[in-house]
Structure formats: structure tokens, C-alpha cells
Amino acid sequence: MSEINSGFSSLIAQYGTDKAKKSSGVDEQTAVEKANIGDQDVFMTLYIEQLKNQDPTAPQDTNDMVAQMSQFNQVEQLTTISTRIEAMAASLTSSQALGASTLVGKSVFVAQNSAELVEGGDVSLRVGIPDDVQGTTLKISNADGSVVNEFELTSKEFKWDGRDKDGNSLPSGNYTFSATGKTFDGDTLDLSTLLPARIQGVTINGANGTELNVAGHGKISLTGGLEIIG
Numbered sequence: 537m538s539e540i541n542s543g544f545s546s547l548i549a550q551y552g553t554d555k556a557k558k559s560s561g562v563d564e565q566t567a568v569e570k571a572n573i574g575d576q577d578v579f580m581t582l583y584i585e586q587l588k589n590q591d592p593t594a595p596q597d598t599n600d601m602v603a604q605m606s607q608f609n610q611v612e613q614l615t616t617i618s619t620r621i622e623a624m625a626a627s628l629t630s631s632q633a634l635g636a637s638t639l640v641g642k643s644v645f646v647a648q649n650s651a652e653l654v655e656g657g658d659v660s661l662r663v664g665i666p667d668d669v670q671g672t673t674l675k676i677s678n679a680d681g682s683v684v685n686e687f688e689l690t691s692k693e694f695k696w697d698g699r700d701k702d703g704n705s706l707p708s709g710n711y712t713f714s715a716t717g718k719t720f721d722g723d724t725l726d727l728s729t730l731l732p733a734r735i736q737g738v739t740i741n742g743a744n745g746t747e748l749n750v751a752g753h754g755k756i757s758l759t760g761g762l763e764i765i766g
Contacts, residue, residue: 593594633739639748642733645763646753651731655708659696660765662730663689669717677712689715 552625665672672689676696684700696713698706715727737749738758747755748762756762 548700571656591599596630637738639735639764640737642735643765644735644748644750644751644756645765646729646756647728648731648733648752649714649729650710652734653698653708653711656698656705658698659711659713660732661694661696661713663692663694663715664728664730665689665692665717666725667726668719669727670720671718672715672727673717674715675751678706679709679711681712684711735764 568591571698626665634678647661651661653659663672663674674689674694676685676687677683684702684706685696687694687696700706713729717725717727719725733753735748735749736751739747739749739755744755744757746758748758750756
């Protein structure tokens with residue numbers, strides 16, 4: 537009962553006529569602090585009580601009634617909108633979590649000079665080649681530092697088939713890729729490489745949003761600029 541009375545005071549302060557406020561002795565600021573003025577049940581109970589107890593010789597002004605109902609409808613609509621937005625946000629979070637979970641086990645291109653080769657598989661890579669470079673050489677070395685193959689690149693994109701210079705399939709392991717380019721002036725430049733790294737897990741709604749847990753790189757934000765492969 538105290539909750540309803542508190543609601544009455546709050547709603548009179550918010551919606552009531554000057555006469556209703558004066559007769560009830562409510563203070564607008566303290567009444568609003570006591571209860572939630574958007575409570576539909578409390579509002580309707582108050583409104584019915586006002587109609588039941590009005591002076592028959594001086595009925596409530598219909599303009600006041602229309603104004604009160606209009607304000608109530610606005611509150612109700614805002615509450616509905618807020619509820620729907622919360623539901624949409626929860627749905628989007630679930631969809632994002634489901635989509636991100638499918639990335640585990642795949643790979644993403646990151647700036648690095650080594651990658652894991654699975655025997656019988658291949659390795660895709662990207663090389664950053666400036667416009668002033670006329671020739672690009674790619675060398676691939678094994679874990680011992682020995683060069684197992686070498687290529688002259690004609691494009692920024694390349695796929696190594698996992699074979700050595702003699703065409704033999706190499707065993708699984710970590711291989712290093714180094715690219716150099718010759719400028720028109722004859723200078724040699726070390727070029728950057730993008731190689732695939734395994735996605736080991738996904739963090740949903742962390743401090744930095746959704747992040748990929750990438751082998752050898754830690755957490756990487758899931759953005760539209762990432763290229764997922766494999």
C-alpha cells in the first residue's frame with residue numbers, strides 16, 4: 537500500500553492539476569524521487585481515484601485529462617522502445633558470439649615473417665611491394681635457418697606449395713619467409729610480409745569488444761579490415 541501511495545504522490549507531482557497538487561500537499565521534486573512515475577498500474581489507479589473523487593459540480597477539466605493521457609502514452613511508448621532495443625542488443629550479441637565461434641581453427645593474415653606448414657598443405661602470403669621496386673625475391677627457410685626454396689615474385693600475392701627446390705614435399709613445421717626488393721636505383725629493401733596465424737579462441741564483449749585470440753599475437757580486435765582464411 538505504501539508503494540501505491542508513493543506512486544500516487546509521484547504521479548500527482550508529474551501529471552496532476554495544480555488543484556490536485558495543492559490538495560494532496562505533494563512536493564514535485566521529492567515525490568519524483570520516491571517512486572517510478574512510469575508505472576502503468578499506479579498511474580491508472582491514481583487516474584480512476586481522481587475520477588471517483590472529483591467534485592460533481594466542478595468535474596475535472598477535459599483538457600487536463602487529455603494532457604495527462606498524452607504524457608502517459610509517451611512514457612509507455614518510451615518504455616516499449618527501450619525494451620525492444622534491449623532485446624535487439626541481446627539478439628545481436630548472441631548472433632555475434634555464434635558467428636565468432638565459427639572462426640576458431642581458421643587463420644587470419646597478420647604481419648609476421650613465419651608460418652606453420654602442414655605436410656601436404658600450402659601457405660598463402662602477401663608481400664608489401666612499393667611502387668619503386670622492380671624485382672622481388674622471396675626466400676623460405678626451415679627451423680635450422682637453411683633456405684629450402686626461393687622465388688622471384690611477380691605479384692604481391694603468393695602461395696607456396698610446401699615443396700623444396702627439388703620439388704620434394706617438406707615436413708610439417710615452422711618456416712620463415714623473407715622478401716627483398718631491388719629499387720630502380722639498385723638499392724635492396726627488406727619488404728614486409730603478411731602470413732596466416734591460427735585463431736585459437738574468441739573473446740566476446742570484452743573491454744575492447746570482440747577479439748580474436750591469435751597464436752603468437754595475442755588478442756586482435758575483430759574488425760572489417762581482417763582477412764580470414766582457411
